[in-house]
Amino acid sequence: MRCVKALQLTLAVIKPDAMAHPLILEALHQKILENFIIIRKKDLIWRKADSEMFYAEHSGRFFFQRLVEFMSSGPMRAYILAREDAITHWRTMMGPTKVFRARFSSPETLRGKYGLTDTRNTTHGSDSIESAKREISFFFPEFSAEEWMMREEPHFRLGHTEYNEESQIHTVKHT
Structure with a gap:
């Protein structure tokens, strides 16, 4: 994948409902x-406290407790993804948050195909550059987006990458 503009990073999360089904x-x-170019990938299980911390902005809303319980109910997978306009592209691929709406208005989206309910809707994605930075650092505290943009992004943008089947991420191709 060769790009003209600088690559943008976003966080993508595969939620426990999808993780429970290997084919999905x-x-x-x-x-x-x-x-996308897959920069990092991590499988993890949250404790309830992790879920409460991540979704703190929704505290007090009617769905908060249900979301917290669900997100700490089983394994999930987090990705750092890159491409031009990664945030918008991932959100478009996910489709509407509300699965009923996704099934009828955007059946080809990930939530339209695989979502079960508004909470068990298969995926999460950052909604802005600011939230992507915050969420990436929450899931990948060891990752420095600034350092990656400076040192590795130019190689990825120019297509000097290869996909590692074992780790399931893209790496800089060393020639």
């Missing part, structure tokens, strides 16, 4: 692979 998980990974 593989389909989601393939869709991501077809559309």
Whole structure:
């Protein structure tokens, strides 16, 4: 993937409902692979406190407790994805948050195909550059977006990458 503009980073999360189904998980990974450069990937399980911290901005809303319980109910997978306009592209691929709406207005989206309910809607994605930075650092505290943009982004942008099947991420191709 060769790009003209600087690459943008976004966070993508495969939620526990999709992780519970290996065929859905593989389909989601393939869709991501077809559309993005995968910079980092991590499988994890949250404690309730992690979920409460991540979704703190929704505290007090009617769905908060249900969301917190669900997100700490099983494994999930987090990705750092890159491409031009990564945030918008991932959000478009996900489709509407409300699964009923996704099924009827955007059935080809990830939530339209695989979502179960508004909470169990398969995926999460950052909604802005600021939230992408915050969310990436929450899931990947060891990752420095600034350092990556300075040292690695030019190589990725120019297509000097290869996909590592074992780690399921893209790396800079060393020639």
